[in-house]
Amino acid sequence: MKTDIIFYRLFQEFPDIFFELIGNPPEEASLYQFSSVEIKQTAFRIDGVFLPTQGSENQIYFVEVQFQADGEIYSRLIAEICLYLRQNQPxxxxxxxxxxxxxxxDTGNIKHYREFFTSGRVKRIYLDELGEGASLPIGIATAKLVIATDDIAIVQARELIDRTKSEINSPPKQQQLLQFIETILAYKFPTMSREEMQQMFGLSELKQTRFYQEAFQEGVEQGIEQGKVQGIEQGKLRAVPAMLAAGLTVEQVAQALDLSVEQVRQAEQ
Incomplete structure (x- = not known):
């Protein structure tokens, strides 16, 4: 699973989770913009940086997500940061x-950089030491879902969905978090079928996610395209199995392709 991408997207969409992780008020997220920065004339690129909004004196946060052992991580990280500071003079x-x-x-050697750690300028966070998910803020619990073993990830995801529906009052943010939970599961279980994903989420939740909506649109477009090539009626009927496999109901397929429910059921057989 591309855990670095997952976490950088998490911080992009929910920056308050980062500030909760480091023990700061989540409201601080409104004072920052999360992005990546390129260091000119080098091969370095810092993928995660919380830059204060213009005119703010808040500190810059450099973020590194490291899920593989790397003995040189700290020499690389400090070098990248120092080059950034030299080039940008913030x-x-x-x-x-x-x-x-x-x-x-965490296999990096801090011998030459220990002052950065003893001063607290560089912090290390170990996700498995943050506590049990049920006792954590929902954002941190979502971050911990990434490291959950496969046999408990689905259970934790269901718990997170229930918490999201009961604790998040803003419908847009609730929807966004549901989509992100589903994205984590899609990365963790790449061979899982759409039907299994529906059972994992519950049909009503899955219908609201971007994953489901894109599948619906893909099925509709496929039906239209096949209709153009093979003849409208025949093309629609040939598109039915693919749309059903994508997780759409018989009624939804019938509505999308302007067919009767009976026609869809016959095409399914």
Missing amino acids: SNDWGAVVLYPNRNV
Whole structure:
């Protein structure tokens, strides 16, 4: 699973989760913009940076997500940060956070950089040491879902869905978090069928996610395209199995392709 991409997207869509992770008020997220920065004339690129909004004196946060052992991570990270500071000359102070699944992956040698750690300028966070998901803020619990073993990830996802529906009052944010939980599961279980994904989420939740909506649209477009090539009626009928396999109901397929329910059921056989 591309865990770095998952976490950078998480911080992009829910920056308040990052500030909760480092023990700061989640409201601080409104003072920052999360992005990646390229260091000119080098091969370095820092994928995660929380830059204060213009005119703010808040400190810059550099974020590194590290899910594989790398003995040179700290020499690379410090070098990238120092080059960024030299090229950009920001007036803001800075800090760095390295996110690990557990301590075993933290194999970097801090000998030459220990002052950064003892001063607290560079912090390390181990997800497996943050506590049980049910006792954590919902954002941090969602981040921990990434490291959950396969046999308990589905159970935790269901719990998160229930918490999202009961704790998140804003419909847009609730929808966004449901989509993100579903994205994590899609990465964790790449061979899982749409039907199994529906059972995991519950049909009503899945219908609201981008994953489901894109599948619906893909099925509709496929039916239209096949209709153009093979003849409208025949093309629609040939598109039925693919749309049903994508997780749409018989009634939804009938409505999308302007067919009767009976025609859809016959095409399914």
